[in-house]
Amino acid sequence: MLTTQDIRIVKSTVPLLEAGGTAITDHFYQRMFNHNPELQDIFNMSNQHTGRQKLALFEAIAAYAKNIDNIAVLKHAVERIANKHTSFHIQPKDYDIVGHHLIETLRELLPEQFTEEVESAWTKAYGVLANVFIDREEQLYQDRENSKGGWRGKRAFAVVDKIQESELVTSFVFEPVDQQAVMDYQPGQYIGIELKPNTSNHIEIRQYSLSTAANGKQYRISVKREQGQIQGLMSNYLHDHIQVGDLLDLHPPAGDFYFIDKQQPVVLISAGVGVTPMQAILDTLVAQGYQQQVSYLHACENAKQHSFNSHTQSICQQHGWQHFTWYNQGVPAGDTLGENIAIGFMDFSQVSLPLSQGDFYLCGPLAFMDFAKQQLLNLDVSEERIHYEVFGPHANL
Ligand SMILES: Cc1cc2nc3c(=O)[nH]c(=O)nc-3n(C[C@H](O)[C@H](O)[C@H](O)COP(=O)(O)OP(=O)(O)OC[C@H]3O[C@@H](n4cnc5c(N)ncnc54)[C@H](O)[C@@H]3O)c2cc1C
Ligand code: HEM
Known part of the structure; x- marks a missing residue:
């Protein structure tokens, strides 16, 4: 239980944290991986190089310190x-390691300000x-373990199909080696894949959105x-080395980004491989006979990189749902554009959207989602109706 004094002291360190910025989490991670190198088998070391995870952790700690008297927010x-x-x-024991390195980081970086009171x-x-x-x-963990077809930790799966969807995207279909059921998930959620590529010195874990219902x-x-x-470690390894019949370990479905049925119009907006959770939502809407208007808006570089086009086209035609795509690079000379395809960036003035109601689901590169969200806000779509997934350490749009 924190006392008023603890709360006051933690809040008083906010300016110090802000002045330190991601140098604090940089130091923290370096320290932790030096002393506990085994954690390199858990963390994505590529995200360490790109700096995105350092920023995500820094923002979380700073937000906690600022809101420590009201963590409900x-x-x-x-x-x-x-x-x-x-x-x-x-696991709970991992929190002791992280806590230890966090406190030692503050001590090392702020030797004068890190008094006994602050430490306590x-x-x-x-x-x-x-x-x-x-x-x-x-x-x-318990909810997943107790649900039908659920489990805790890793479970061995076999690849039963490998399908090229477009120039850069390939689908993998998995069935559990034990041949038992697998738990359901909410459309939009992801699984964790764990394996040891021969191109890496570490075990690698990555998240992938489930791409169908x-x-x-x-x-x-x-x-x-x-x-x-x-070259990305896991994605290239999956493309180049993982074949039908190979085994790998999966962690159960997880994630807080998923379709919530409010019986309202739904707008699915994606770019590039951000299409994957949208496919899961689209297939789920079909399976449940969704009666509201659905719009499916997608952006990608060109026709060769347009994943799931014919599947989406046929669903949307069948249900009278809006389907529109933007090709950033245009089409080769002589090719004609389809009726529902435009050249350039996604532009919401070219489509008709349920702006005053309904929910908007976004997934794609951060710059794309920033751009799309800003357009929606300019069109008076309220922030709480815009939901998004980041394919990497989280960032606020
Ligand atoms: C919730 C969630 C859902 C996701 N869903 C999907 C999905 O459906 N489909 C999908 O394809 N992906 C998805 N991703 C992304 C996926 O998890 C991986 O991040 C992605 O496949 C890249 O992993 P990788 O191992 O190939 O690349 P990594 O090795 O992790 O590299 C990632 C990036 O960092 C760069 N990098 C690596 N090392 C360095 C270095 N030393 N210096 C500078 N840059 C470096 C690489 O060039 C690469 O661009 C999702 C991610 C999340 C968090
Ligand atoms: C109170 C303590 C902790 C805080 C505040 C914290 C915060 C965060 C944040 C903000 C993210 C990014 C989330 C996102 O992308 O949506 C994250 C991811 C992660 N955390 Fe933690 N975390 C804590 C403890 C731990 C512990 C104990 C471990 C295990 C040793 C751990 C391992 C990870 C890993 C592996 C990731 C994903 C990293 C990546 O994808 O690069 N965290 N954490």
């Missing part, structure tokens, strides 16, 4: 982080937050080959 963030943690099978208040405050996560994560027997994910200056 952090409930959405807690839910998102706890879900993410469960896809790595984070921050140690207690960390303990309170850790318990919030530990409790929620245990509840999620739940069916109790199989899971399908659809993976984009990440070809930046440095």
